[in-house]
Amino acid sequence: MSIPFTNPLSIPVLGFCAYSGTGKTTLLKKLIPELNSRGVKLAVIKHAHHNFDVDIPGKDSFEMRKAGARQMLVASHVRWALMTEDAVEGDPQLPHLLQQIEQDKVDIVLVEGFKKLELPKIELHRAAHGKPFIHTQDDNIQAIACCADTQVPGELHRLDINDVAQIADFVIEYIGKWQVSPAPLPLAPSSGCEFGMSETLSVRQGVDNILSFVKPITDTERLALDDLSGRVLAEDAISPVDVPQNTNSAMDGYAFKLSEPRLERYSIVVDVMAGHHYKGTLQDGEAVRIMTGAPLPAGADTIQAKELANEQGTNVSFQGEITLGQHVRLAGEDIAKGKTALAAHKRMQAPEQGMLASLGFGQLPVFRRPKVAVFSTGDEVCQPGEPLKQNCIYDSNRFTIKSMVRKLGCEVIDLGIIHDSEDALAEALQQAAMDADMVISSGGVSVGDADFIKLALDRVGKINFWRINMRPGRPLAFGQIGDSLFFGLPGNPVAVMVSFIQFVQPALRKLAGEKNWQPSLVPAIADCKMRSREGRTEFIRGVYHLDQDGRLHVTTTGAQGSGMLSSMVKGNCLIIIGEQDDQLNSGDTVYIQPFADLL
Numbered sequence: 001m002s003i004p005f006t007n008p009l010s011i012p013v014l015g016f017c018a019y020s021g022t023g024k025t026t027l028l029k030k031l032i033p034e035l036n037s038r039g040v041k042l043a044v045i046k047h048a049h050h051n052f053d054v055d056i057p058g059k060d061s062f063e064m065r066k067a068g069a070r071q072m073l074v075a076s077h078v079r080w081a082l083m084t085e086d087a088v089e090g091d092p093q094l095p096h097l098l099q100q101i102e103q104d105k106v107d108i109v110l111v112e113g114f115k116k117l118e119l120p121k122i123e124l125h126r127a128a129h130g131k132p133f134i135h136t137q138d139d140n141i142q143a144i145a146c147c148a149d150t151q152v153p154g155e156l157h158r159l160d161i162n163d164v165a166q167i168a169d170f171v172i173e174y175i176g177k178w179q180v181s182p183a184p185l186p187l188a189p190s191s192g193c194e195f196g197m198s199e200t201l202s203v204r205q206g207v208d209n210i211l212s213f214v215k216p217i218t219d220t221e222r223l224a225l226d227d228l229s230g231r232v233l234a235e236d237a238i239s240p241v242d243v244p245q246n247t248n249s250a251m252d253g254y255a256f257k258l259s260e261p262r263l264e265r266y267s268i269v270v271d272v273m274a275g276h277h278y279k280g281t282l283q284d285g286e287a288v289r290i291m292t293g294a295p296l297p298a299g300a301d302t303i304q305a306k307e308l309a310n311e312q313g314t315n316v317s318f319q320g321e322i323t324l325g326q327h328v329r330l331a332g333e334d335i336a337k338g339k340t341a342l343a344a345h346k347r348m349q350a351p352e353q354g355m356l357a358s359l360g361f362g363q364l365p366v367f368r369r370p371k372v373a374v375f376s377t378g379d380e381v382c383q384p385g386e387p388l389k390q391n392c393i394y395d396s397n398r399f400t401i402k403s404m405v406r407k408l409g410c411e412v413i414d415l416g417i418i419h420d421s422e423d424a425l426a427e428a429l430q431q432a433a434m435d436a437d438m439v440i441s442s443g444g445v446s447v448g449d450a451d452f453i454k455l456a457l458d459r460v461g462k463i464n465f466w467r468i469n470m471r472p473g474r475p476l477a478f479g480q481i482g483d484s485l486f487f488g489l490p491g492n493p494v495a496v497m498v499s500f501i502q503f504v505q506p507a508l509r510k511l512a513g514e515k516n517w518q519p520s521l522v523p524a525i526a527d528c529k530m531r532s533r534e535g536r537t538e539f540i541r542g543v544y545h546l547d548q549d550g551r552l553h554v555t556t557t558g559a560q561g562s563g564m565l566s567s568m569v570k571g572n573c574l575i576i577i578g579e580q581d582d583q584l585n586s587g588d589t590v591y592i593q594p595f596a597d598l599l
């Protein structure tokens, strides 16, 4: 029996399954240090079948839990542990357990046990134990680690159960290939098969297929702190210092040593300003005037704010509750020296730049920015700024595409408007693919006028023309020209933007080296009725706001023609009606995708 499983995290999860006695734990005890030595940070979840305990009778944490604390968190400066009394019928739920993992701190979660879940796993098998294979019953086995003389089916990835380095290679390759599911939407699952010319795909199938062709850029360059905005970090930034550097005061006030019982008054020995320190050691009954950010003098352990203190001559007395250690910021409490302050593959914006500055970095390695060539097609398309010819339309697509490409930190190569001639298109595509990592065109991909671009693409690359079950943005071309990726977006201006957000954006982010990116989708209450068609994903331009009931509400921008760019200008989000719905009523909850970060 297999039990469905969905990974709720944006990092990979890999199980290890075997009959008991095969040596799962023994292998993991060797594999973990091997992976650590290669820079892989990992978490492990282990399923225990018995009523285990990690605490010791007599310890405070044990006694408090036994006294009835449903959760008990015990912490020191090196480790913390959360114990939760959570008796469930049957097995614990792995997705719930995974959500307890701090996924920004590790690259992968290894799972021991949970054999019946539809979870990607490595099977461990020792012929000498005479146990049956698991992969014959479980399609989720990614590889089998077994003895040299064991026969396994040819298509199954084979590993040597005694070769820990080889198993570590497989895990690292698995992490590299793993892709976060880009659309946690109620969309049809991807079938994972190859799609040919003019197939009709779901949005999820389209994204999965495209991402399987994207190879992240590995070239790097070093940039000054000031130039990091929008760039993707190429190596972990390890903190060279403690932040804060010293244990210091979080308040303007007085620092002293708290004693039991509390003293009536303290004598003020000196003022300590930020950027200076008191060289002596405070004695019982002594206090210093201290400013926010100034180092805590030796001997002091507590601060009282100025507002709760009365100075009389050279003495000070305090009002209100005082707890040991209050208003003291510990050295390294934000970021400790030697810890990963920012992991590689993160796109940097203001908070990341600020944090790197606070650690004293002057320059950092980033991945080279992707180069993206953009052009428009069509004899009716005119250059803005020039007189509009009869029966023509100004080129808006090149400008929306270029703007979104730049927002994603890429370099734009503008190829202008290419007129409907097979030779001109073929030449432009070939040249663009030599210079750029990605080529994006708009127009000419639906049935009527697709012929020129299809013929040209056939000459220079490998392209699929798909219909995506979505609106707007039904036609989409995707493929490769040489080493370059090609997107042929539909001509209608709104369809261009929606297709870019759904398909080009995840591809460009992966190309740029970014990891763990997922579209931001948030639930909102529909304030009006909206129509779709079952089997199709509808991206309606909407306006969301925080209502007086404290929840996000959303309404449409009005007319939804796929040529009406005004709907994108008025809107601040896409309202997503999934494939399984044909209508949304006022009051229903719907996912929205705010687009302020890209547009």
Ligand SMILES: Nc1nc2c(c(=O)[nH]1)N[C@H]1C(S)=C(S)[C@@H](COP(=O)(O)OP(=O)(O)OC[C@H]3O[C@@H](n4cnc5c(N)ncnc54)[C@H](O)[C@@H]3O)O[C@H]1N2
Pocket: 376, 377, 378, 380, 381, 393, 394, 395, 396, 397, 398, 442, 443, 444, 445, 446, 447, 448, 449, 450, 473, 474, 475, 489, 490, 491, 492, 493, 495, 562, 563
């Ligand atoms: N018989 C069918 N006709 C159409 C279908 C279909 O399935 N069967 N699909 C429709 C859909 S959906 C879309 S979207 C469009 C996409 O067509 P193309 O990609 O071939 O685009 P064009 O025909 O070249 O242009 C469509 C529309 O967009 C305007 N356009 C084109 N380029 C630009 C530009 N750079 N800036 C601004 N506007 C542009 C163009 O003038 C047309 O009005 O096909 C439907 N038809």
Ligand code: MOO
Pocket: 470, 471, 472, 473, 474, 475, 490, 492, 494, 495, 562, 563
């Ligand atoms: O993509 Mo078209 O604009 O769906 O109507």
